Amino acid sequence: MKNWLVSHVHVLLFTLRRFLTTPLSSLLNILVIGIALSLPAGMYLLLKSVQNLAEQAVGTPQISIFLSMDASKDDVAHIGKQLKQHAGINQVKFVPRDQALEQLKQTTGLTDVIGGLAQNPLPDAYVIYPKISDAQALEALRDELQKWPKLEHVQLDSAWAHKLDAMLKFGLLAILILAVLLSFALVAVTFNTIRLQILTQREEIEVSKLIGATNAFIRRPFLYFGLLQGLLGAGAAWLIITISLYLLNNSLSDLTHLYVSSFTLHLPSVGESSTLLLFSAYLGWLGAWLSVAQHLWKIEPR
Numbered sequence: 001m002k003n004w005l006v007s008h009v010h011v012l013l014f015t016l017r018r019f020l021t022t023p024l025s026s027l028l029n030i031l032v033i034g035i036a037l038s039l040p041a042g043m044y045l046l047l048k049s050v051q052n053l054a055e056q057a058v059g060t061p062q063i064s065i066f067l068s069m070d071a072s073k074d075d076v077a078h079i080g081k082q083l084k085q086h087a088g089i090n091q092v093k094f095v096p097r098d099q100a101l102e103q104l105k106q107t108t109g110l111t112d113v114i115g116g117l118a119q120n121p122l123p124d125a126y127v128i129y130p131k132i133s134d135a136q137a138l139e140a141l142r143d144e145l146q147k148w149p150k151l152e153h154v155q156l157d158s159a160w161a162h163k164l165d166a167m168l169k170f171g172l173l174a175i176l177i178l179a180v181l182l183s184f185a186l187v188a189v190t191f192n193t194i195r196l197q198i199l200t201q202r203e204e205i206e207v208s209k210l211i212g213a214t215n216a217f218i219r220r221p222f223l224y225f226g227l228l229q230g231l232l233g234a235g236a237a238w239l240i241i242t243i244s245l246y247l248l249n250n251s252l253s254d255l256t257h258l259y260v261s262s263f264t265l266h267l268p269s270v271g272e273s274s275t276l277l278l279f280s281a282y283l284g285w286l287g288a289w290l291s292v293a294q295h296l297w298k299i300e301p302r
């Protein structure tokens with residue numbers, strides 16, 4: 001085990017020295033990978049920020065529940081208790097029928113007409129604020145509540161939720177397509193870089209095979225090179241995204257101050273940064289492995 005670790009550490013140090021021997025070429029490859037990765041990753045973070053802004057703009061989703069006219073006080077209290085205990089509901093507000101009638105008078109200006117009514121035509125109602133904002137989940141909650149006894153009507157305005165959900169799905173699909181295309185491009189960049197290294201070190205590889213080196217031993221430094229190149233490229237992408245968002249947030253602070261808002265673009269989280277590093281490292285390793293698998297077997301001692 002110790003010899004295995006020493007061998008891998010030796011190969012890793014050798015690979016790092018190879019980066020230093022060709023600093024300009026290595027830096028350009030890392031920048032290409034960083035810029036390519038920063039496009040879909042940055043767009044994803046922008047989409048998340050826009051999603052939060054849109055949810056703030058449209059407000060918290062509400063569901064209005066109108067009770068039956070024959071519902072007793074005990075029924076009203078029982079329904080209120082059930083709503084407060086429901087796992088999908090964050091807040092419950094009770095609107096008595098008398099209060100609803102007064103609000104109707106104030107908002108419509110028909111005080112004389114409403115005052116001439118023999119009895120209050122409005123039922124008791126609850127306004128609930130769900131914990132979720134997904135359109136399908138809201139509709140499922142509405143359908144569930146509609147089945148409860150003593151409820152006359154459950155009203156949900158889910159049009160905005162459907163529009164927001166459709167826009168987010170479209171944005172995510174566009175980002176996914178871009179990420180897939182750029183992933184193929186990054187694999188191709190690493191593939192070509194390793195191919196050139198194999199051709200440059202052809203004689204060295206032939207000598208290594210003559211003295212008994214296995215393909216796995218010869219392949220190892222190339223795989224490390226691809227992995228490290230992808231990892232450093234992801235680091236460059238993280239710096240590009242972070243610096244760009246920081247500069248944009250500075251500009252946004254002046255704009256949002258004029259509109260008395262606190263909107264900011266979200267920086268990549270620890271989980272998102274780790275995903276970016278691991279994904280890029282894998283792409284670099286994959287490109288190196290494909291290149292070695294195609295070109296290494298063609299080199300045999302003469």
